[in-house]
Amino acid sequence: MNTVMIPPASQPAEQASQHLNPEVWAKVNRLLLRKALSEFAHERLLRPEAIDASEGRYRLGAPGQAIEYGFEARRMSLDHWQIDAASISKRINGQDAPLDALQFIIEFSAPLGIGQATMPLYLDEISSTLYGSAFKHGRHALSADELTRADFQSVETSMSEGHPSFIANNGRIGFDAVDYRAYAPEAGSPIRLVWLAVHRSQATFSSLSDLSYQQLMQEELGAATLAAFEQRLRALALDPDDYLLMPAHPWQWHNKLSIAFCADVARRHIVCLGYGEDAYRAQQSIRTLFNISRPEKRYVKTSLSILNMGFMRGLSPYYMLATPAINEWIKQRIDADPYLRANGFSILREVASIGFRNHYYESAIEQDSPYKKMFSALWRESPAPQLGPGQRLMTMAALLHLDNDGHAVLAALIRSSGLTPDDWVRRYLRAYLAPLLHCFYHHDMVFMPHGENLILVLEDNAPVRALMKDIAEETAILDANAALPEKISRLSVSVPEELKILSLFTDIFDGFFRYMAPILEEQAGYPEQGFWRAVADCVRDYQSGRPDLAEKFARHDLFAPRFTLSCLNRLQLANNQQMIDLADPAKNLKFAGTLVNPIAAFRQPD
Structure with missing residues (x-):
């Protein structure tokens, strides 16, 4: 039980940078730029101009500079920009220039609202995110097909993206290069x-x-x-x-x-x-x-x-x-x-x-x-003892994971399950969405149900149920007057009535389903409208079985034509050291207009 760690000076100095090379660096900059263009456009911080809308070609000029980016994109539901990474180009004074994510942040600092006080730390976070991305894309990683057969922890350490919405999502400010290899999830040490x-x-x-x-x-x-x-x-x-x-x-x-x-x-x-x-x-x-x-x-x-x-x-x-x-x-x-x-x-x-x-x-x-x-x-608690015969575990974050060749775990799971994409998706929605609807409408209870906080239980690679984690810090009862035991009274939070439904629209629809739909369409042959129809059916199936909650369904209408766009990157850009006050998270939210609700079209007439 030696308590002395190996000092960094005794480790090969080149180990800190051996995963950094021109080829991988160009790849991860292109991928991060794709994400930045997509998410900043989604949050309406940047407004690309259509060159040829029918062909999906767009341009974005840096304010006050002779710098222009071009790319091809599909505009999907929830104003999601599905950008072809290979199509991204940059021109300075009309001449081709290499893609550089750090320089992009500097070029667009004004519309992104990054001030001098927050810029150094944000650049640090972007650099760290690129550093980690280079490690992930430079290592030997399991393919999407291999991940459908891998054990729980092999899947966990294979994830490469981090939070799907945040651009600077792997900052880890405080770790040095030795710490990275010792403690980062992807290092698997x-x-x-x-x-x-x-x-x-x-x-x-x-x-x-x-x-x-x-x-x-x-x-x-x-x-x-x-x-x-x-x-x-x-x-x-x-x-x-x-x-x-x-x-x-x-x-x-x-x-x-x-x-x-x-x-x-x-x-x-x-x-x-x-x-x-x-x-x-x-x-x-x-x-x-x-x-x-x-x-x-x-x-x-x-x-x-x-x-x-x-x-x-x-x-x-x-x-x-x-x-x-x-x-x-x-x-x-x-x-x-x-x-x-x-x-x-x-x-x-x-x-x-x-x-x-x-x-x-x-x-x-x-x-x-x-x-x-x-x-x-x-x-x-560990989920391992809770498995039945023939069951396995997988982080829900894996449903958005693309391997280093761009192949999706989600599509591979569907193929290996023997189910049609529609059958697979509907089983998933019953395991994941339906219980969250019930918790919201019946119990006034919400979680933080993003991919890292859910563990899926699979049988034959199809979801059968979901396990929620990270409970005490990220669960709330949306009723300030709820009669709760004194020990747990902090669960009760006061949220404006019109914002309560955002716990479903923002965290599930915009925060997770928005990313699933393009993967299903492009790699599983499941049309985007088919996915949203399945979501609508799941909501309707739940609501049809609870006539006693009709008033709540009307008050918090999941089939409303539009809902407020709540922006995560705007939060981080405004204060990248403490985005929100955890004691009163609603007061810090950043809004940017509204989004068309993709299931509104499937509302049944009264």
Whole structure:
């Protein structure tokens, strides 16, 4: 259990850049430019001009500069720009010029609203995103067909895009090049947690009502490791009963905790016990780790003070206090609901948590701050024990994944399932969309249902049910007057009535389905209108079975002609260190007009 990491100076210097070469660099710049053009046009920050609408040819001039981009695109539902990456060209003073994503951001900084204060950090995030993309596209990666047969964690580490909407989606500011290969999900390196003994005077443990601290530690560490840790404390003349055992990400320990919490370390309020025995692998959410030594054991999620996609990725010790209680309450509601139970929808509970408070930062900083979120951890159920015979797991993010040759996992799954695209999609919608509709309309409950937060259970590569994760931080009850137990009262949020439906339109329709539809059309031969018809049928099937909710269906109308366009990149560009106030997310939303609702055309007459 050596606690000393290999110093960067002893590693080959060229390893930091060996994946960077002209060919891969040109490819990833072209791909990121395609995404930037598409998403910034979608959010109406940039307005490409049609040269020949019938041929789908467009131009975009940089303001005040003799710079012009040209490309071919299809305008699809939800004002999605499906751009042909190979068609993108750049001309300066009429002469061909190489594509450069960083230069593109600088050229269009004015219409993108990037000021001098945010520009350096945003360029850092773009550079880091390109660096990671070059690694992913330069490695030997599993093909789309191979991913339909791969195990859960092989799929997880094979993902190459990150969040589909954000341009700077792999910033990870704080990691150096050595950290990248050690801790980035795509690197797939095994990670061993650092275990610390933390004094009970500053740490709080919370758990499900039927899970004790002793049981958790026994199951996670085992008797031999527990005895060894206890012996180390006694060797320092410390009483083990005065301490809780707490895991930390190794990066967090070496870069933050051992320094920012050095007073607590010196006073033996934090005692480093060394590395644990089990190996973990970083998930797409980067601070969540899956146990690869014992997959049936729990995930561990830790504070990780790197800046990524608009937030410092900490965990609040105050949120940790209520985390298990929130999960327990939500799980009880789901299990008691006949519709959700029949559907198979469930959550992966966050079963226990520990938060440690640094008195210096607590007393000095009044407002919410990442400095108060540097040292917390939680344990989440593993999905592995929940599988039935013949079932397998796959992150829902894989449905948007294209391999390095541009082939889609979604199309490969459909082919391998033996189902028609229409049958496959309708099974998927029953597993994913239908339970989320029920949670919204029946329970006033919303999650954050993007691809990384859902795990699909597949049989013969067809979806049979969905498992929701990341519960306590990203679940809300859209009823400010809901009678909730005191411990979980923070779930209740006040949202303007007209914005409640955006939790479905923005997070599901615009945030996920918008990207699925072009893949299905181009690589599975399933027309875009056929997909949206299936979505409409799923909504209608649910609503037809719940006449008691007719008033809610009318008030929050999923067949409305249009809905408000809520923009994620506008949020990040406005404040790339803290995009929104998590205590009141609705007040920070950035809107840009409306979108035509693609299922409105399928509304049945009254």
